[in-house]
Amino acid sequence: MAERIRSVIRTQHAPVIRSHACIVSRKEGEGPMGACFDRVEEDPYFGEKTWEQAESRMQADTLQLALEKAQLAPSFLDCIVAGDLINQCTSSTFALRSLNVPFLGVYGACSTMAESLLTASLLVDGGAFRNAAAVTSSHFSTAERQFRFPLSYGGQRTPTSQWTCTASGAVVVSAEGEGARIRGGCIGRIVDYGITDANDMGSAMAPAAADTIFRYLQDTRTVPEDYDMIVTGDLGNIGSSLLLELLHAQGVDISARHHDCGAMMFNEHSQDTHAGGSGCGCAASLLCGHFLPLLERGEIRRILFAATGALLSPMTTQQGESVPGISHLLEIGGNYVD
Amino acid sequence: MAERIRSVIRTQHAPVIRSHACIVSRKEGEGPMGACFDRVEEDPYFGEKTWEQAESRMQADTLQLALEKAQLAPSFLDCIVAGDLINQCTSSTFALRSLNVPFLGVYGACSTMAESLLTASLLVDGGAFRNAAAVTSSHFSTAERQFRFPLSYGGQRTPTSQWTCTASGAVVVSAEGEGARIRGGCIGRIVDYGITDANDMGSAMAPAAADTIFRYLQDTRTVPEDYDMIVTGDLGNIGSSLLLELLHAQGVDISARHHDCGAMMFNEHSQDTHAGGSGCGCAASLLCGHFLPLLERGEIRRILFAATGALLSPMTTQQGESVPGISHLLEIGGNYVD
Numbered sequence: 001m002a003e004r005i006r007s008v009i010r011t012q013h014a015p016v017i018r019s020h021a022c023i024v025s026r027k028e029g030e031g032p033m034g035a036c037f038d039r040v041e042e043d044p045y046f047g048e049k050t051w052e053q054a055e056s057r058m059q060a061d062t063l064q065l066a067l068e069k070a071q072l073a074p075s076f077l078d079c080i081v082a083g084d085l086i087n088q089c090t091s092s093t094f095a096l097r098s099l100n101v102p103f104l105g106v107y108g109a110c111s112t113m114a115e116s117l118l119t120a121s122l123l124v125d126g127g128a129f130r131n132a133a134a135v136t137s138s139h140f141s142t143a144e145r146q147f148r149f150p151l152s153y154g155g156q157r158t159p160t161s162q163w164t165c166t167a168s169g170a171v172v173v174s175a176e177g178e179g180a181r182i183r184g185g186c187i188g189r190i191v192d193y194g195i196t197d198a199n200d201m202g203s204a205m206a207p208a209a210a211d212t213i214f215r216y217l218q219d220t221r222t223v224p225e226d227y228d229m230i231v232t233g234d235l236g237n238i239g240s241s242l243l244l245e246l247l248h249a250q251g252v253d254i255s256a257r258h259h260d261c262g263a264m265m266f267n268e269h270s271q272d273t274h275a276g277g278s279g280c281g282c283a284a285s286l287l288c289g290h291f292l293p294l295l296e297r298g299e300i301r302r303i304l305f306a307a308t309g310a311l312l313s314p315m316t317t318q319q320g321e322s323v324p325g326i327s328h329l330l331e332i333g334g335n336y337v338d
Numbered sequence: 339m340a341e342r343i344r345s346v347i348r349t350q351h352a353p354v355i356r357s358h359a360c361i362v363s364r365k366e367g368e369g370p371m372g373a374c375f376d377r378v379e380e381d382p383y384f385g386e387k388t389w390e391q392a393e394s395r396m397q398a399d400t401l402q403l404a405l406e407k408a409q410l411a412p413s414f415l416d417c418i419v420a421g422d423l424i425n426q427c428t429s430s431t432f433a434l435r436s437l438n439v440p441f442l443g444v445y446g447a448c449s450t451m452a453e454s455l456l457t458a459s460l461l462v463d464g465g466a467f468r469n470a471a472a473v474t475s476s477h478f479s480t481a482e483r484q485f486r487f488p489l490s491y492g493g494q495r496t497p498t499s500q501w502t503c504t505a506s507g508a509v510v511v512s513a514e515g516e517g518a519r520i521r522g523g524c525i526g527r528i529v530d531y532g533i534t535d536a537n538d539m540g541s542a543m544a545p546a547a548a549d550t551i552f553r554y555l556q557d558t559r560t561v562p563e564d565y566d567m568i569v570t571g572d573l574g575n576i577g578s579s580l581l582l583e584l585l586h587a588q589g590v591d592i593s594a595r596h597h598d599c600g601a602m603m604f605n606e607h608s609q610d611t612h613a614g615g616s617g618c619g620c621a622a623s624l625l626c627g628h629f630l631p632l633l634e635r636g637e638i639r640r641i642l643f644a645a646t647g648a649l650l651s652p653m654t655t656q657q658g659e660s661v662p663g664i665s666h667l668l669e670i671g672g673n674y675v676d
Binding site for chain 1: 345347350388390391416417421423424425426427428431432434435437438439440441442443444445446447453457460461463464465466467524525526527528530649650651652653654657659662664
């Protein structure tokens with residue numbers, strides 16, 4: 001049985017990441033991380049007729065690729081845990097409806113990769129599933145028109161805004177096999193510091209990341225130096241500075257270990273992306289394309305992966321609400337026994 | 339460790355439903371089940387300024403009541419698993435943000451009570467949590483204006499349409515204690531029979547309920563007569579007939595055991611609700627107000643609870659897509675040892 005120490009859940013059997021895949025679009029492929037992705041699709045429609053169908057196609061292809069890499073059929077999966085940013089999570093449900101695999105829909109905004117992977121891992125660790133997949137995606141054009149403006153409106157972007165990545169990640173987690181291993185995790189709390197600028201998601205999410213990372217370090221009695229990397233999802237440049245500041249005020253310095261997927265994804269100067277990348281697919285694609293391979297090759301041994309989400313909707317902003325954030329965390333280690 | 343038999347998950351420790359509560363609004367209180375709810379609120383705004391805030395208030399009050407009944411503080415909970423119908427699940431996140439409790443957001447449309455309770459139960463059974471809550475809600479006025487028309491438009495309702503219940507349910511599930519027990523469950527698959535009428539959710543969801551119930555009976559080698567009741571979420575009158583028909587075609591007759599929360603909630607003639615009730619809160623409030631008390635009082639010993647959801651959005655309908663359904667199932671027994 002998994003062990004629980006206050007905020008922290010330690011897995012008993014350290015479920016294995018048996019396979020993973022990531023697909024992105026052209027802009028992500030042109031960024032500094034472009035070489036790490038499994039596929040860079042030039043057509044932003046992914047061969048479909050609408051942006052929403054494009055996102056579903058990308059997500060379906062990503063899971064398919066993760067299964068193919070390990071020569072597995074969809075029927076190998078006891079469950080898929082998936083979600084996305086789009087209203088009623090239809091990018092995921094329409095992507096996966098033809099697979100005939102049990103499905104748990106989750107909503108964690110841009111924290112979805114961490115939420116789905118942690119949920120899948122804990123259910124595998126507890127014996128409910130032998131094999132499960134965690135999947136998510138985001139698409140610049142579906143997110144822009146739903147959360148901000150139709151693309152054709154040509155709205156001006158504020159300096160604190162982030163660029164929603166067109167990207168998807170899929171992870172197959174199993175009770176047995178070879179690969180990086182889920183050592184434990186921490187379910188995020190909803191944290192709201194009263195940020196009301198819906199174009200400054202980094203600032204809204206940073207307090208949630210600080211809360212989760214601080215609780216995990218405290219309850220495991222570890223320090224940042226115990227991890228090779230402490231990875232956050234999509235705080236971007238502004239949110240990342242704030243995270244370091246918030247943790248510093250609590251006596252924790254993660255600056256030498258911190259990597260933020262949103263800050264890594266684009267070249268902010270040449271790609272005009274302002275405060276960085278964002279979206280469920282941002283952290284998902286870099287987890288699968290960059291961080292998991294580093295663990296698999298033994299170049300690093302242990303990371304914390306804390307994706308972050310902003311739990312707003314256009315309607316809550318219109319009603320004058322502030323923006324609550326959340327951050328779920330996984331500790332992922334290499335394929336070794338402690 | 340939980341045992342898995344094909345589609346079915348059997349819990350190892352049979353987590354206990356330690357407390358539960360339900361709150362509804364006036365129309366639900368005036369229906370045939372009106373006497374079973376913990377609270378019937380006359381003010382559809384629940385004292386708030388917007389419909390969305392009203393739904394959040396109702397959901398927060400429902401969880402609070404479930405905790406109070408068992409004299410528990412929110413800090414007793416290791417996690418809350420919650421979701422709702424509203425874009426980006428903000429009814430739940432804004433309801434629960436002040437509690438400071440780890441939060442897993444789920445999206446299963448009207449199947450959310452089953453999805454959240456099954457997820458919470460399996461995570462308790464596997465040792466990730468000692469105590470968790472499963473919570474959901476729906477509100478007629480938030481759902482109408484988001485999925486259909488603004489109320490003030492006065493749109494005509496079709497005969498197959500259902501009435502979204504203003505209702506909420508909350509369940510506290512624990513590794514220890516006294517109460518009804520979660521014996522097992524089945525994660526739903528996404529099932530799409532090509533229904534394109536967004537005003538006929540019962541027909542869209544019935545095939546998913548049939549799929550889940552059939553798989554559960556088959557894989558547990560049980561028959562409908564092994565259960566006192568087989569409860570579905572919100573198929574309504576039309577979807578219920580279709581469910582019986584679909585199962586009958588597979589050689590399974592549940593007609594003597596079947597109860598549908600959507601068909602039970604209103605008096606279709608005097609309350610003008612057409613095909614019945616719907617919404618996450620429909621199955622949630624009747625589970626907490628009616629079915630769990632029957633189990634606790636020993637009047638029945640064993641039920642299947644299969645809530646159903648339609649995984650559409652207004653945008654997928656506009657893009658000509660059909661309506662996929664899903665149904666998650668729990669087997670809930672009394673407080674006895676087999």
